[in-house]
Amino acid sequence: MSGAPATPTHVDLNELSAMFEAVPYAKFLGVQLELKGDELTAILPFKDSLIGNPMLPALHGGVVGALMELTAVAQIFLAQGGKKIPKVIDISIDYLRSGRPVDTYARAHVTKLGRRIANVRVEAWQFDRADPIAALHGHFLLKSDEAEAEPKG
Amino acid sequence: MNDETPLWQKMATAGAMMIQGTPQARALGMRVISITEARAVVEVDWREDLVGDPETGVIASGVVTTLLDNTCGVAAFAALSEPMSTATLDLRIDYMRPAKKRATIRAEAHCYRMTKTVAFVRAFAFDGDDETDPVAAAQAAFMMGASGRMGKNRRPPK
Numbered sequence: 435m436s437g438a439p440a441t442p443t444h445v446d447l448n449e450l451s452a453m454f455e456a457v458p459y460a461k462f463l464g465v466q467l468e469l470k471g472d473e474l475t476a477i478l479p480f481k482d483s484l485i486g487n488p489m490l491p492a493l494h495g496g497v498v499g500a501l502m503e504l505t506a507v508a509q510i511f512l513a514q515g516g517k518k519i520p521k522v523i524d525i526s527i528d529y530l531r532s533g534r535p536v537d538t539y540a541r542a543h544v545t546k547l548g549r550r551i552a553n554v555r556v557e558a559w560q561f562d563r564a565d566p567i568a569a570l571h572g573h574f575l576l577k578s579d580e581a582e583a584e585p586k587g
Numbered sequence: 588m589n590d591e592t593p594l595w596q597k598m599a600t601a602g603a604m605m606i607q608g609t610p611q612a613r614a615l616g617m618r619v620i621s622i623t624e625a626r627a628v629v630e631v632d633w634r635e636d637l638v639g640d641p642e643t644g645v646i647a648s649g650v651v652t653t654l655l656d657n658t659c660g661v662a663a664f665a666a667l668s669e670p671m672s673t674a675t676l677d678l679r680i681d682y683m684r685p686a687k688k689r690a691t692i693r694a695e696a697h698c699y700r701m702t703k704t705v706a707f708v709r710a711f712a713f714d715g716d717d718e719t720d721p722v723a724a725a726q727a728a729f730m731m732g733a734s735g736r737m738g739k740n741r742r743p744p745k
Contacts, residue, residue, distance in 0.1 A: 458638040459647030462614075483614040486657070490740040494611035495660075495675045496653025503649055519640060522648045526679040534740045561743055 445516040450474075453511060453519065454504075463497065465504055474512055476505040478538040485535065493533030495568075499525065502540050502556040502570040509542035510552045510574055518577035520552060525572035533567050536560050550576055595665035598622045605661065612657055615650060625666035625698040629658040633689045645685040646692060648723075652680055654694045655710050655725040662696035663706035663729045673706070674733035679726045686722045690714035696725075706731055 447469040454460050454467055463484070468475045478484070478501045486494025503522060510520045542556040556570040557563075598605065599622040606612045606619055606629075615637070620628040631637075631654050639647025656678055663673055686692055696710035706729040711721040 456641045457647070458636045458641070459649055462636045463649070483610045485610040486612070488608060488610065489672075489737050491738075492740055494609070494653060494656070495678065496649070496656040497611055499652045499656065499678065500647070500649025503652065519642075521640075521685070522682050524679070524681045525652070526677065528677050529675045531744070532674060532740060534743070536743075565744070 445512050449516050474509055476540045480536050491535050498533050498558055498568045499527045502558050505540040505542045505556050506554040513544045513547050520574040520576050523573040523575050525570055528569045531567040594667050595622055595624045598665055622665050627658050627661035627696050630691050630693045632691050644688045648682055651712050651723050658694035658696040659708040659710050659727040662698040662708050666698035666701045671732045674730045676728040676730050681724045686714040
């Protein structure tokens with residue numbers, strides 16, 4: 435796989451959690467991380483303030499998007515072996531089901547880890563991983579290369 | 588207000604209520620600035636607990652995502668002649684640059700096309716008055732008249 439690291443990375447859950455804990459917005463949402471081997475799962479425990487449609491009720495679409503974006507960031511951090519937090523360039527979200535008022539999970543796959551750009555796909559689910567509530571596809575700028583990201587001349 | 592009053596005008600009057608009734612919008616401190624026909628402007632202030640990058644203190648892109656999604660939804664609703672349930676189909680966002688630290692983010696959305704079933708919405712997010720220098724751009728599609736029975740989500744899916 436082009437660009438993907440050939441050897442397992444050496445980031446453990448503590449490092450990853452420390453990176454996440456330093457992000458106030460991740461705490462605002464209440465996102466937690468679980469790491470088994472190189473498989474990372476982000477968990478968004480339900481709380482009332484995450485609701486966007488009180489009639490159904492349903493999670494706010496922006497919250498589900500933000501959860502998947504944070505999952506992508508953590509997965510890139512892991513794939514890079516822990517460097518700076520990557521910066522989002524663009525995201526495209528498909529909403530497949532409305533998010534029920536229960537815990538939500540997300541996993542990301544780094545399709546390509548380039549020198550400057552990471553291409554990532556994420557899925558979020560609740561009851562059944564095979565029946566996702568939303569999917570995200572996005573590009574992220576790898577900040578450690580930011581200094582050389584600007585074309586010269 | 589009588590029955591002839593367009594929906595968007597009723598919404599404009601109830602703008603603050605629309606945020607109060609949406610827990611996540613309230614949690615982010617969103618403010619409706621204006622609602623006109625098929626258009627909406629909503630703001631969110633910078634806050635310490637909404638920071639996405641502790642090194643720079645810049646507001647999290649997730650906050651901008653939620654603000655844009657919310658504002659697009661309000662604009663789609665403001666394009667209707669009578670209320671109906673809506674569901675987001677997709678949302679695409681380009682983040683052109685980080686927002687300035689401590690800047691209020693303003694989202695401006697326009698529902699430029701409404702068919703019987705789908706609303707097409709475009710939006711920009713700004714951190715100042717310069718209309719040529721947006722922080723982010725969004726494109727969203729909403730399903731109109733989606734099956735949205737009250738309390739439907741209280742049961743798990745079949």
